[in-house]
Amino acid sequence: MAKRIDVSGLSAFYGSHKAIDDISMTIEPRSVTAFIGPSGCGKSTFLRTLNRMHEVTPGGRVEGKVMLDDENLYGSGVDPVAVRRTVGMVFQRPNPFPTMSIFDNVAAGLRLNGSYKKSELKEIVERSLKGANLWNEVKDRLNKPGSGLSGGQQQRLCIARAIAVEPQVLLMDEPCSALDPISTLAIEDLIGELKERFTIVIVTHNMQQAARVSDRTAFFNLAAVGKPGKLIEIDETERIFSNPSVQATEDYISGRFG
């Protein structure tokens, strides 16, 4: 199920502007890797290069290699659509499809990709909603619109939607930044359960959250506004937060910067 990601020499551009510069790292399967760093340092951009969502942005362009086990995501003949089926994504703001019911939202990825039997769909939807710890809250109103749920529920609905297509890797772009502490806790618990099955990469501005949920942490920084973001270091979360090997990391984590 879960796959290892090997990134080497990756740079991403918006038009002629270089957003991230020469990043190399390994993301272990069945683990949670957290990306931390100041705003604008390219964490989200880097995350989006991992399932080829970066090129959806007009002018978006990528150089370098991203190996998913032994396949290069940016190799010639690789279909971005197939990549995105393998590497799922959860966004910062919950974005359920407003025209679809809760059931249809979870089934969307499957239904829009092929034909499934009704009974098969029901089973997958139930499994995904249970996987996202949302089943008990919505099982009686699966036909109601998904946008009627609370923010935290909507975000879990989006997670259910992402895991329904059985990806190998799950990318999460600040999944809790729009949520209250209780919903955040629910999602952090969920991340802990999901890492048994998926490779998880999470971008967060909340360092406690990174410390709580992740096994490994990567710190990104940029030299100045307008300069590309760089990977400063990546290590076991415990080491990053107790004894980082780069001074800049320690400064950022302890609040001494700027």
Place this chain on the structure above:
Amino acid sequence: MTAVTDRPTVASGGAPLPVSLKQARLPRWAPPVIALVAAGAGCGIGLGAGLDSTIQWGLIAAALFVLGTYVLSAAVEGGRQAKDRLATSMVWTSFLLAVIPLASLLWETVARGIKVLNVYFLSHSMGTLPDALPGGGIYHAIIGTLEQVGLATLIAAPIGLLTAIYLVEYGRGRFAKTVTFFVDVMTGIPSIVAGLFILSVWILILGFGPSGFAGAMALAILMMPVVVRSTEEMLKLVPNELREASLALGVPKWRTILKVVLPTSLGGITTGVMLAIARITGETAPVLLLVWGAKTINNNPFDGAQQSLPLYVFQQWQIGTDAAYDRAWGAALVLIAFVMILNLVARGIARWKAPKTHR
């Protein structure tokens, strides 16, 4: 004008007291009273000066109302409130000025058109009836309008929709800009020019005769840019996050557009198309050039002259007898009702299809 409260005063020590949040206000009944007084004064001045036109009376009253409100408010409430009242009274006056023609038009049409409006009128054509005599009907014109507008929609709606999808979802760079520019230019084409264009290509060069289809093509030219513009705006309103959410699930772009973007904006798109239909339904010039008008029923829009409602109104008016005038007003009433029903249907669909946010 009794609701004057105390102004903040200065204490004996010279330091200002805490400023009160309460202010002198005109009572709620002041604006309607001023309006009544202004109306009375307007009529009085009109009568006294011997002005013939009641419109002049109304304008005098409106000016008096705006002025009176301002002066009174400035005296009681102070400058800022007076400006607020001035803006409010101008908005109301403009609103009434805008509504009066609409209301009187509706009133006139209904009052004159209702006389001849009955089942016979709706279900019979003019046939061989001499123009000057009463009787006859508009069945042939209704059929013509429905077929011509229907065909025009069948041509213009798909092309317009696809163009808008291209512009919003795919179009980048010079070509998209060119398309946008020409759509803008097309929006300004006078209907007679669209009619002349089809006339020269379809009838003069290709040698076809007049038909409902020829008219429909001209109407489609007029309708297309409206559909493109409104659909474009609606598609732009769809949040990018929804597109990304769908793409991130591994859904191809074309399915994302078909299953996520279009359903989300369907209400608005339908409204836009309906309004475009309403706009071309009243076009007379291209129909006059290309469909010619007929007195009998012609169900086939691809062969021979047809009638249409606006053209029928025009032709009856030209005949000039009382019976023809009545028929013209009746047809105009049916035309207005048709457009209004279309608008209502559009609103209904928009509300029904709008993304549901309630719990």
